[in-house]
Amino acid sequence: MAKHIAIVEDEISIAQNYRDAFMQQGYDVSLYADRQAAMQGFDQRLPDLALIDIGLGEEIEGGFDLCRDLRSRSKTLPIVFLSARESEFDKVSGLRLGADDYLTKDISLPHVMARIVALFRRIEALTQPEAQEEIIERGKLSLNKARMTVAWDNQPLDITVTEFWIIRDLARYPGQVKSRQQLMEAANVMLDDNTITSHIKRIRKKFQHIDAGFDAIKTAYGLGYRWHV
Amino acid sequence: MNLNKQLVCVSLLLVSLPWAGCQYLKEMDHSLRENQAANLQAASQVISQVLAKKPDMLSSHGQGLTTVTDKNAFYCYPLDAPVWADGYDEEWSEIPWSHYQSPEGSQSIRYRCGTSGNQLALFFSVPDQQVIYNNPVQSLASNGDRLLLATGDQNYIFTAVAPGSLTARYFKNGSTYRESRIDASWADLKDGYQLEISMPLALAQGRLSFQVIDESPQTTVRYGPLLEQPEIPWFIYQSDAAKQAIAAFSQPGLRLRLTSPNGWLIATSGSPQPQNPPQAHWLLSKLYRALLFSSDYQQKRASDSTINSAVNYANQPEFSQASEGLASSHWYPDPQRSDHLILSTATPVLYQGNVIAVLIAEQSSEQTAALTDRAFSRLFLMSVAIIGLTALALLGYANWLTWRIRRLHQSTQQALADQDKLIADHSTSRANDEIDQLTHSYAELMKRIHEYTDYLQTLARKLSHELRTPLAIIHSSLDNLSNQPLDEKSQVYQQRAKDGALRLGSIISAMSEARRVEESIEQAELEPVNIAALLEEITAAYRDSYPTSHFTLTGIEPGMIDRPENTLLAAPELLVQMLDKLIDNASSFTPPNGKIEITYQASSDTIGIDISNDGPLLPEAMQSQLFDNLVSVREASGDKPHLGLGLYIVDLIVKFHGGDISANNRSDKSGVIFSVRLPRREIAIL
Numbered sequence: 081m082a083k084h085i086a087i088v089e090d091e092i093s094i095a096q097n098y099r100d101a102f103m104q105q106g107y108d109v110s111l112y113a114d115r116q117a118a119m120q121g122f123d124q125r126l127p128d129l130a131l132i133d134i135g136l137g138e139e140i141e142g143g144f145d146l147c148r149d150l151r152s153r154s155k156t157l158p159i160v161f162l163s164a165r166e167s168e169f170d171k172v173s174g175l176r177l178g179a180d181d182y183l184t185k186d187i188s189l190p191h192v193m194a195r196i197v198a199l200f201r202r203i204e205a206l207t208q209p210e211a212q213e214e215i216i217e218r219g220k221l222s223l224n225k226a227r228m229t230v231a232w233d234n235q236p237l238d239i240t241v242t243e244f245w246i247i248r249d250l251a252r253y254p255g256q257v258k259s260r261q262q263l264m265e266a267a268n269v270m271l272d273d274n275t276i277t278s279h280i281k282r283i284r285k286k287f288q289h290i291d292a293g294f295d296a297i298k299t300a301y302g303l304g305y306r307w308h309v
Numbered sequence: 310m311n312l313n314k315q316l317v318c319v320s321l322l323l324v325s326l327p328w329a330g331c332q333y334l335k336e337m338d339h340s341l342r343e344n345q346a347a348n349l350q351a352a353s354q355v356i357s358q359v360l361a362k363k364p365d366m367l368s369s370h371g372q373g374l375t376t377v378t379d380k381n382a383f384y385c386y387p388l389d390a391p392v393w394a395d396g397y398d399e400e401w402s403e404i405p406w407s408h409y410q411s412p413e414g415s416q417s418i419r420y421r422c423g424t425s426g427n428q429l430a431l432f433f434s435v436p437d438q439q440v441i442y443n444n445p446v447q448s449l450a451s452n453g454d455r456l457l458l459a460t461g462d463q464n465y466i467f468t469a470v471a472p473g474s475l476t477a478r479y480f481k482n483g484s485t486y487r488e489s490r491i492d493a494s495w496a497d498l499k500d501g502y503q504l505e506i507s508m509p510l511a512l513a514q515g516r517l518s519f520q521v522i523d524e525s526p527q528t529t530v531r532y533g534p535l536l537e538q539p540e541i542p543w544f545i546y547q548s549d550a551a552k553q554a555i556a557a558f559s560q561p562g563l564r565l566r567l568t569s570p571n572g573w574l575i576a577t578s579g580s581p582q583p584q585n586p587p588q589a590h591w592l593l594s595k596l597y598r599a600l601l602f603s604s605d606y607q608q609k610r611a612s613d614s615t616i617n618s619a620v621n622y623a624n625q626p627e628f629s630q631a632s633e634g635l636a637s638s639h640w641y642p643d644p645q646r647s648d649h650l651i652l653s654t655a656t657p658v659l660y661q662g663n664v665i666a667v668l669i670a671e672q673s674s675e676q677t678a679a680l681t682d683r684a685f686s687r688l689f690l691m692s693v694a695i696i697g698l699t700a701l702a703l704l705g706y707a708n709w710l711t712w713r714i715r716r717l718h719q720s721t722q723q724a725l726a727d728q729d730k731l732i733a734d735h736s737t738s739r740a741n742d743e744i745d746q747l748t749h750s751y752a753e754l755m756k757r758i759h760e761y762t763d764y765l766q767t768l769a770r771k772l773s774h775e776l777r778t779p780l781a782i783i784h785s786s787l788d789n790l791s792n793q794p795l796d797e798k799s800q801v802y803q804q805r806a807k808d809g810a811l812r813l814g815s816i817i818s819a820m821s822e823a824r825r826v827e828e829s830i831e832q833a834e835l836e837p838v839n840i841a842a843l844l845e846e847i848t849a850a851y852r853d854s855y856p857t858s859h860f861t862l863t864g865i866e867p868g869m870i871d872r873p874e875n876t877l878l879a880a881p882e883l884l885v886q887m888l889d890k891l892i893d894n895a896s897s898f899t900p901p902n903g904k905i906e907i908t909y910q911a912s913s914d915t916i917g918i919d920i921s922n923d924g925p926l927l928p929e930a931m932q933s934q935l936f937d938n939l940v941s942v943r944e945a946s947g948d949k950p951h952l953g954l955g956l957y958i959v960d961l962i963v964k965f966h967g968g969d970i971s972a973n974n975r976s977d978k979s980g981v982i983f984s985v986r987l988p989r990r991e992i993a994i995l
Contacts, residue, residue, distance in 0.1 A: 091778055097785035104792055164777040166821070168828050185781035186814050189788030277882050278829065301843050301885050302850025 082108040083200060086127035088118040088146060089162070090137045094185070098131065101189045102196070115142040119149065126154055129199060131192075132179075134163040134170065144177055151178040156206070158199040162192070168278060181240045183269075191268040198241050202228040218251045219309055221296070235290045242267045243283050246276075250297060250307040259304035280305055312714070316707040320700050327692040334685055341677040346638045346652055349563075349670050353656035354636060356558045356565065357668045363554065364660045383407075383517040384573045385546035386620060388423040392430035394507040396472070396496030401432050411532040418521060418533065424546045429510045431458070433519070436501040441524045443468040449485045450478040455522050456504055457533070459541045461514020463488070467504055469495035477506070488512075510546075517544040545569050551576035555668070566669040567658075570632055572623030581651050581671040583679075597685040622655075622669065631655035631667045643673060650674040713744050717751060724755045766823070773821035780817065783810045819954065826886065826958045830965045833880035840884075840916050840987075841865045841875035844909055847888055855896045855905075858922075864909035874911045878990055879966055887962040890955045891920045891983055898924035898981070914989055915968075921982040926974045936960035936970060963987070 085107045089095035092113065099109040110127065112118035114137045130150055136142030147159050161174040161182045174182045181195060205226035216223040220233045228244045230237045239247070249266035250258055258266075260276040269275070280297060287294040298308045386404045393400070401421050409418040421432040433456060443453030455468035458477075465477040465488060477491035491508040518541045520533030535541070555565045555578045562583035567576040622628040630637040636656040643649035651673050658666040787807050795803060848862045869875075895905050903923035910917040936956050956972075963970045968987040975982055 091782065093782040094778070094785055097782065097789050100789050101785065101792070104789075164774055164781070166777075166825070168832060185777050186784070186818070189785050278832075281832075281882075299881060299885075300846065300850075301881070302847035302854070302889075 082106055083128040084108040084110065084125070085196070086110045086112065086118065086121065086130045088112045088115070088130065088136065088143065089133045090114060090135070091133070098189070098192070101193065105193060107196075113137070115139055115146050118146055122150065122153065126150075126157060128203075129158045129160070129196060131160050131162050131196075134161060134165060134174070144173065147174070147177045147179055156203065158203060160195065160199070162187075166275075175240060179240075181242055187269060194268040195241050198228065198245075201226065202241075216248070216251060218254060218307065219296070220291070221247075221251055223248055223251060232287055232290050232294070237286050237290065239283070239286060242269060243279060243286075246279055247283060250305060254307040254309045257300045257303050257306045263304065312711045313704065313707045316703050317700070320703045323696050323699055326695065327688065330688040330692060334681055334688060337684065338677065338681045341680060342640075342650075342652070342674060345672065345674070345677050346654065349652060349654045349672055350636050350638060350656065352558075352563075353654050353668050353670045356555070356670070357656045357658040359558075360554060360567075360666065360668065361658045361660050364658075364665055382542045382569075382571070382573075383422045383544035384620065385422045385424040385429065385544055387547045388425035388428075388430060391425045391428050392423065392432075392505070392507050394430070394474070394492040394494045394505045396474075396494035396503055396505050398432055398434075398503065398505070400430075406434075409534055412537065416521070416523075416530070416532045420519075422517070422544070424510060427510045429508050429513055429546075431504075431506040431508075431517075433504040433506075433521075434498070434501065435504065435521055435523075437523055438500060439525055440497060440502050441526075443470045445470055450480070452524065454502065454524050457520045457522065457535065458506065459516070459518040459520075459535050460512065461516040461541070465491060467493050467495075467506065469502075471495075472497045472502075477508075513544065515543050516541040518542060545573045545575065547574060547576055552578060562672060562675070564671040566622075566671070568622045568628070568667045568669060570664045570666065572621045572625075572628055572632070572667075574620040574622065575666065581673045582645070583673060583675050597682060597689075622667065625653070625655070627653055627655040628667060628669070631657045631669075632664055633657075634659065634664055640674075649678060710744065713748075717744070717748050721751055721755070769820040770824050773817045776813070776817050780810060780814055784814075823954045823958055823961070826883075826961055830880075830883065830961060833883055833965065835878040835880055837876050838879045838881045838884065839870065839876050840879070840918070841870045841909060841911070843881060843884065844888075844907060844918070845870065847885060848907055851892050851905075855892070857901045858896050858899050859902065859904045860907065861904065862907045862909065864911075874913075875916075877916050877987060879987065883962045883965065887959050887985070888918075888920075890959045891985075894955055895920055895922035895924075895983070898922060900924060916987045916989070918985045918987075919982055920985075921975065921980060923980040925981075926978060927972055927981050936972075959983075959985075 085102050087095050087098050087102075087109060089098070089111070090113050092111075095111045095113070099111055102109045110121055112121055118132075130146075132143040132146055134141060134143035136146070139145070143161060143163070147161070150157060150159055159179045161179050162185060163170065163174075163182070164185045166184045171182045180199060183192060183195070205224075205228070208226075214225040216225065222231045222234070223244075224230075225248065228239075228241060230239055230244060230247055245267040246263050249263055263276050263279075267279070280299075284294065284297055287296070296308050298306050300306055384407070388400065388404070390400065398421075401423070404421045404423055406419045406421055409420065411417065417436070419434040423430045423432075435454075435456065437454055441453050443449075443455065450466040450468060453468045453470075455466050458465045458467065463479045463481075465479050467475060467477055469475045472495050474492070474494045477488045477493055478485050479488060480486075488508075490512055491506060493504060493506045496503040496505075518533070518535040518538065520531055520535040523530040523532075551567055555567055555576050559565055559579035561579075562581065564577065564579045564581045566574060566578075568574050623632075625639070627637045627639040634657050636654065638652060638654045641651045641653060643651050651671055654670045654672075656668045656670070657664045658668055783806070787803060787810060790803050844862060845865060848860050852860050892905065899905055899922045905923075906919070906921045908917075908919040908921070910919075936959065960970060963985055966987050967990055968985060970983065970985050972981060972983050974980075
């Protein structure tokens with residue numbers, strides 16, 4: 081059965097473009113132009129994944145409300161924010177509300193697609209037995225590629241898909257400097273250097289939340305970052 | 310010339326104030342003097358009218374002075390002491406001679422006449438080639454050289470038998486009598502004789518005349534005024550009665566004189582000089598005279614007329630008018646004090662339409678001068694005070710104005726230098742004048758500029774935000790299009806559209822870069838960073854990134870990298886970003902194979918990083934605003950969008966670290982240097 085994706089987006093052209101792209105990949109897509117319509121749709125049937133714009137028509141934070149509501153209905157439903165807003169504040173707010181990822185609108189469709197696929201795969205992996213999973217171990221770090229989960233010192237980290245990809249790319253070859261460009265490609269984002277910097281910062285914080293002495297991600301000034309064992 | 314000096318120059322106009330005062334004083338002085346003349350004339354008029362009612366008082370003869378018009382009338386000078394009739398003239402030295410000339414001109418007699426109290430004294434000097442003495446055997450009075458003195462009731466004959474005292478005799482009813490009340494003395498001269506006579510004043514009965522009888526062996530010659538004018542004229546003298554008559558009117562500072570119609574002084578009373586002349590400060594009065602009386606006084610002093618000190622007024626200009634019945638005045642220089650004048654007023658005393666006497670009143674200008682003197686002193690003091698005060702006030706005012714203008718200037722400069730500062734609006738100050746309005750306008754202007762800059766800054770953000778959605782439509786549409794079956798040509802166009810959209814995307818993200826840096830600054834955390842190590846590392850990276858430029862790093866000694874003074878509390882990502890921008894800027898201006906020098910200096914309280922590159926110099930005018938937002942000194946931009954944000958971001962980061970940055974041309978003009986100074990701070994600012 082085809083996965084059902086809900087796109088909540090007030091810009092009809094974008095919504096339709098995304099719908100066309102997703103449908104071509106074999107997904108079932110519902111479009112909602114505002115929060116009320118989306119809520120009604122969700123009342124009838126929860127989608128398998130929700131792609132939500134933050135500003136919905138008159139409601140400039142309608143997407144946040146919708147996310148809160150969806151998360152209350154399902155703890156596992158992947159929610160991805162897709163917004164023109166790129167401020168750190170919005171990103172942090174969105175992820176705090178339980179979104180799985182926060183994408184800005186300058187991301188390309190294939191990149192969105194990759195993320196959707198990854199999210200679905202993670203959902204699937206979570207339902208599968210752990211036996212056949214590919215696990216990368218780097219000292220205290222353990223990384224489950226299929227479930228897209230990261231654990232430090234056996235404590236799981238709550239991370240987004242983008243963050244997972246960055247960590248995986250860094251940890252795959254410890255000691256090797258990964259440039260920001262490489263990390264962007266690995267994370268399927270087309271962002272500027274500052275965004276990678278703030279991603280790295282956020283990732284470090286998440287590790288430091290578990291282990292205050294965490295310093296495995298080193299900055300190579302002018303070059304990028306590397307995983308330090 | 311600054312405002313202060315200008316105002317001081319303008320205040321010099323105040324000097325016209327005392328000048329105008331002086332002009333006024335001159336006018337005042339003039340009118341005061343005219344006034345004085347009029348007053349004196351009026352007073353004289355009154356006195357003369359009073360005198361005219363009692364003509365007897367003017368003369369001891371009781372006949373008035375109506376007939377005293379004869380030019381041959383005797384005038385008896387006042388004598389200092391009684392005369393001892395001895396025939397010699399030692400008592401008479403100060404009395405001028407009167408002359409009698411016979412009509413034929415052949416004979417002339419000199420004589421003197423004087424009074425002292427009740428004594429009437431006469432002194433004759435008669436030329437005579439051959440003095441013939443009286444022969445008492447022939448007759449007592451009718452032979453020998455003799456002089457006949459005619460008085461009111463008797464003709465006395467003076468003849469001597471020998472030099473020495475003699476006896477006056479008179480004829481009465483054919484007999485010869487002697488008058489013992491008359492003393493007389495005869496003295497011989499080489500060619501004539503002298504006769505000195507002393508007699509009681511009353512004996513003369515107011516009239517005097519004489520004739521000389523000159524005997525010679527051949528003939529007897531008679532001559533003298535008595536022969537020409539048989540009626541014996543009144544003689545004139547300064548009588549006590551007349552003096553008392555005018556003394557009643559005398560007052561301090563006023564001299565009254567009475568003269569006969571032909572100008573002989575009859576009485577005098579008082580002095581023209583005030584008793585207590587008011588004294589202003591000598592310097593002030595000197596200044597005042599110099600200012601006020603230059604022209605007027607010179608003119609009067611130059612006039613040849615002088616105040617009369619003699620006993621005959623006949624030649625004085627005011628007198629000659631008065632003798633015709635008209636009162637008039639004249640100013641004379643004061644003989645005693647050179648800077649004063651004396652006013653002389655002559656008024657006729659009219660009795661039954663005839664001038665019987667002339668009253669001359671004299672008064673010093675001291676009186677009016679004292680008034681103007683006082684006025685001048687006051688004017689001088691007030692002028693000095695007013696000029697001083699006004700000059701001070703003007704100076705203060707000018708200072709206040711310049712202070713305000715300077716303050717406005719300073720706050721404008723500050724507002725220009727630091728965009729965060731607005732001109733302090735001093736509109737609360739009391740003065741609602743042009744400067745205040747100017748301050749308002751400046752504050753308003755700077756506010757507008759501020760708003761405009763703010764608008765420009767937010768415009769970039771808003772644009773980048775607003776453009777992102779349509780760009781997303783283009784991107785997603787192009788992405789979808791690539792999944793459609795397209796012919797080759799369409800694919801080319803699709804690729805071009807894609808490239809264009811990507812470029813648009815990079816422009817948009819460049820536009821919002823400053824805001825993202827501001828955001829990351831807000832969230833930045835300070836940590837100890839070894840700047841030297843960071844520089845070493847990053848310079849290596851730059852060598853790879855910019856292969857066309859030669860990088861050198863100086864100031865870091867090998868093996869010294871880990872020393873603690875190289876460590877600073879900082880946000881390393883931001884520092885790197887700052888360096889990226891500076892190096893990017895430097896390399897874009899550096900010609901191929903040019904040098905970029907990075908110099909590191911650590912001192913006790915700052916760490917300095919200088920980045921210096923070959924290349925074009927900075928325009929002088931732009932140096933101060935180089936780090937402002939949206940300012941670019943680049944002339945032509947290449948393929949990369951350039952919005953003038955790079956150095957603004959650098960400035961933001963440097964400011965976040967509490968440091969400062971400056972851009973200067975190298976001293977040898979071969980390139981430019983950007984110098985960053987970062988202070989060591991113990992307290993992290995979050």
